[in-house]
Amino acid sequence: MRKIISFLVFLLVFCWSCPAFGKIYIDIDSPSFQKFPMAIPDFKNLGQRKDAENLSANLSATLTEKLRITGFFKIINKDAFLEDQDRAGITADSIDFSDWSSIGSEFLVKGGFQYNGKDLSVEFRLFDVVGGKQITGKKYWGKPEEIKTMVLKFANEIILALTGERGVFETKIAFTGKKGKISNIYTINFDGSELAMVTRNKSLNLLPHWSLDGKKISFTSYIRGNPDFYIKDLSTGKSRMIMGFKGLNLSGPWSPDGRKVLLTLSKTGNEEIYVMDLARKKLRRLTYDSAIDVSPTWSPDGAEIAFVSNRSGSPQIFIMNSDGSKVRRLTYEGNYNTSPCWCPGGKRIAYEGVTNGCFQIFSIDKDGSNLLQLTFENGGCEYPTWSPDGRYLAFSAKGNGETKICIINSNGLNLRVLYKKSGLEAIYPSWSPRLKLY
Amino acid sequence: MKRNLRVIGVLVLVVSLSFIFVSGCAKKQVVKEEVLTKEEKATESAEAVARAKEESMLKEKALKERAMKEKALKERDILLKEAAAFKNIYFDFDKYDLKPQMREILEEHAGWLIQHPEFKVIVEGHCDERGTREYNLALGERRAEAAQNYLVTLGVAKRRLTTISYGEELPLDPGHTEKAWAKNRRAHFVVVTEKK
Structure with missing residues (x-):
């Protein structure tokens, strides 16, 4: 795939898109954010080839699908369109924007394609319907089978132009798929494509965490009988046991500088949090409490660590400085709060807590204010993990005899099932950093 | 003539000597x-x-x-069978303290283990599905450790005991009822022969 993609050249062809940058059209982080209405008519065949009609619908359908999963857009149904598509063009001067504003659309994407022998070129243009002007436009050349890549590239451009930050199409979510007494680690793309197995053995493999460069995944495996700590290099396919102390060797997140990992070890007969320097394999113990200490997560600047402890009686979330000093309790609401994950923005922490006898996902400011319940699923939701832009959370959701991986926007809206398979419990999701997939 | 005789004499001597030598050797x-x-x-x-x-x-x-x-x-097999019937001990939700009834069970186990020093024990800690998975790995370890520590105070040598936590990953009862959960919050004992 990567090889094919390297063929793909893209060029910024419409320079008048530049003034639009800098203006953020959609403040998706605002709690009152409402999806923006957008229209995506079929793409125009700009060439002579006649047998390409289904590509017109295919391109707009693919872009619709990819934008819909971001949760930022309400894509208007084609049946509502008023524009005479045979007469209208794909540039601002050939579009009557009132055709689009009258059906409630605030944004419009038009596109065209052309075959040049075996190659295909596709151009995309995003318009501000209210302002009657183009916001951004791109043209891509490639093979016909690279349509998805072109669409995703432009979907990222749309999100960048409207929100000030690229989309997360080029990310993956690792998770554990469990069936009976066996569980293995998988990865899947943000759009639900390209499911792949990371481990393939007959033991329990749990708690995947990504390295900073996305090239390695650490996890805990019972392959030797004991829950030991492993790192798998995804490029070489080789797994190595890194820590195999008696008792728990629980895999935790990699530090923001990529040089350390957090671990929970019970080698002293007591579960404590440690930080390991990856180059020197040197351990430093961070917690000293007779209670259970587990589930550490770094703040994005690496200065603090949130973790779970039952030192006050029930499991609650605490924060300490990254050297183990200044421990303070974060959560007081409810008597079972676990699985903290620190938002890449640094301000908020997501976690799971029991409410009405069932786990749900919450988020809270790191000073303990602005507590917000994000999920309301019947079977319960566990183990939240933030996307690298902090705009989404993935988690494991139970219900109807299934345990699946779901994604919501950070405000709790737009729940989408990322992965489900009957008979396989999908648990322990972990969001990758930004990768180069397309 | 005299010279001829000498030659013959030498020849005879040589032949006879060689005969003696050869026959003597062969005979020996x-x-x-x-x-x-x-x-x-x-x-x-x-x-x-x-x-x-x-x-x-x-x-x-x-x-x-x-x-x-x-x-x-045969005796060992009988004993292992006996040991396989080691009762589990059970815990309350999110707890790892040993209830009096469970202590009694552990006292029986300790008595048997002291009588049969040739066996080792793996103490498994398990949880029900209601807690958080990762937290339950720690909780299971605590349950196994609580059982192990009590066996040690009862006189079982610590080197004969090991613990392992499976959290909520290996439930005894896959159900989602109060009864199933109670069964799953357990410490389980696997008795094995001493490794050489």
């Missing part, structure tokens, strides 16, 4: 060979008797040993 070798053969035969038969005796003794000993070993194995 043959005799020795025979003796050797006789000796070999003689010792072989003597050794055979002794060896047969020894062999039968060894065989008897081996048979006895085998019977003993078999008996020991």
Whole structure:
């Protein structure tokens, strides 16, 4: 795939898109954010080839699908369109924007394609319907089978132009798929494509965490009988046991500088949090409490660590400085709060807590204010993990005899099932950093 | 003539000497060979008797040993079967303290283990599905440790005990009821023979 993609050249062809940058059209982080209405008519065949009609619908359908999963857009149904598509063009001067504003659309994407022998070129243009002007436009050349890549590239451009930050199409979510007494680690793309197995053995493999460069995944495996700590290099396919102390060797997140990992070890007969320097394999113990200490997560600047402890009686979330000093309790609401994950923005922490006898996902400011319940699923939701832009959370959701991986926007809206398979419990999701997939 | 006689004399001497040498050697070798053969035969038969005796003794000993070993194995199997029936101990939700009833069970286990020092025990800690998975890995470890520590205070050597937590990953009862959860919050004992 990567090889094919390297063929793909893209060029910024419409320079008048530049003034639009800098203006953020959609403040998706605002709690009152409402999806923006957008229209995506079929793409125009700009060439002579006649047998390409289904590509017109295919391109707009693919872009619709990819934008819909971001949760930022309400894509208007084609049946509502008023524009005479045979007469209208794909540039601002050939579009009557009132055709689009009258059906409630605030944004419009038009596109065209052309075959040049075996190659295909596709151009995309995003318009501000209210302002009657183009916001951004791109043209891509490639093979016909690279349509998805072109669409995703432009979907990222749309999100960048409207929100000030690229989309997360080029990310993956690792998770554990469990069936009976066996569980293995998988990865899947943000759009639900390209499911792949990371481990393939007959033991329990749990708690995947990504390295900073996305090239390695650490996890805990019972392959030797004991829950030991492993790192798998995804490029070489080789797994190595890194820590195999008696008792728990629980895999935790990699530090923001990529040089350390957090671990929970019970080698002293007591579960404590440690930080390991990856180059020197040197351990430093961070917690000293007779209670259970587990589930550490770094703040994005690496200065603090949130973790779970039952030192006050029930499991609650605490924060300490990254050297183990200044421990303070974060959560007081409810008597079972676990699985903290620190938002890449640094301000908020997501976690799971029991409410009405069932786990749900919450988020809270790191000073303990602005507590917000994000999920309301019947079977319960566990183990939240933030996307690298902090705009989404993935988690494991139970219900109807299934345990699946779901994604919501950070405000709790737009729940989408990322992965489900009957008979396989999908648990322990972990969001990758930004990768180069397309 | 005199010179001729001397030549003949020398020849005769040489021929006769060589005859003596050759025949003497040949004779000696043959005799020795025979003796050797006789000796070999003689010792072989003597050794055979002794060896047969020894062999039968060894065989008897081996048979006895085998019977003993078999008996020991049978006894060990009976004991392992006994040990396999080691009762689980159960815990309350999110708890790892040992209730009085559970202590009684552990006291029985300790009594048996002290009587049979040739066995080791793996103490498994398990949880129900209601808690958080990762937290439950720690909680399961705590349950196993609580059981292990009590066995140690009851006099079981610590080197004979190991713990492992499976969290909520290996439920005994896959159900989602109060009853199933209660069954799953357990410490389980796997008794194994001492490794050489």
